[in-house]
Amino acid sequence: AQSVTQLGSHVSVSEGALVLLRCNYSSSVPPYLFWYVQYPNQGLQLLLKYTSAATLVKGINGFEAEFKKSETSFHLTKPSAHMSDAAEYFCAVLGGSNYKLTFGKGTLLTVNP
């Protein structure tokens, strides 16, 4: 069985500051991991994905995430937050089923001017 834990339901940063959104996973098989972003009243947009090719994954909008097997983590980072980054972020794992995404509860990112 797969599960995802996102630490912090709400993260607030200042514009220009580092963004760090935490995700820990549990999977009985080597996982495929995803970060999605959801803007208000919109669907989910894929930011980046880990599919075992490289542990450091770069995504859109300057985001990146590092897969750490020893820590079962896949934290999302961005060096400098922008106002347009304000949204809800979801970490998800695609485990043994190969089709069923299991999502974390989400982290709402607020960016203050």
Added chain:
Amino acid sequence: GAGVSQSPSNKVTEKGKDVELRCDPISGHTALYWYRQSLGQGLEFLIYFQGNSAPDKSGLPSDRFSAERTGGSVSTLTIQRTQQEDSAVYLCASSLFLNPSYNEQFFGPGTRLTVL
């Protein structure tokens, strides 16, 4: 089309009524998924289709929920005798293959269902 589309974008219904939610996947995508997003439960998997068949319906919350896909394209999620706890955003996604490396799921904007 350019992306996954869903209709209606918003649906308000009365308790006990039936509703149909529609999803148009990206052209050529063989796999289609329905998820539900609610305040209490977060994002939950409901069902997935490979072509017109649904190998996994395990996420459907009750027998009031059903879904079909015709022609390997459009899918309809039907909720019979709606209850207030059915109020949620229903998200549809599609993907090109089931190979995990290619199984990037593209999501539609969702249908917000409100049951009064």
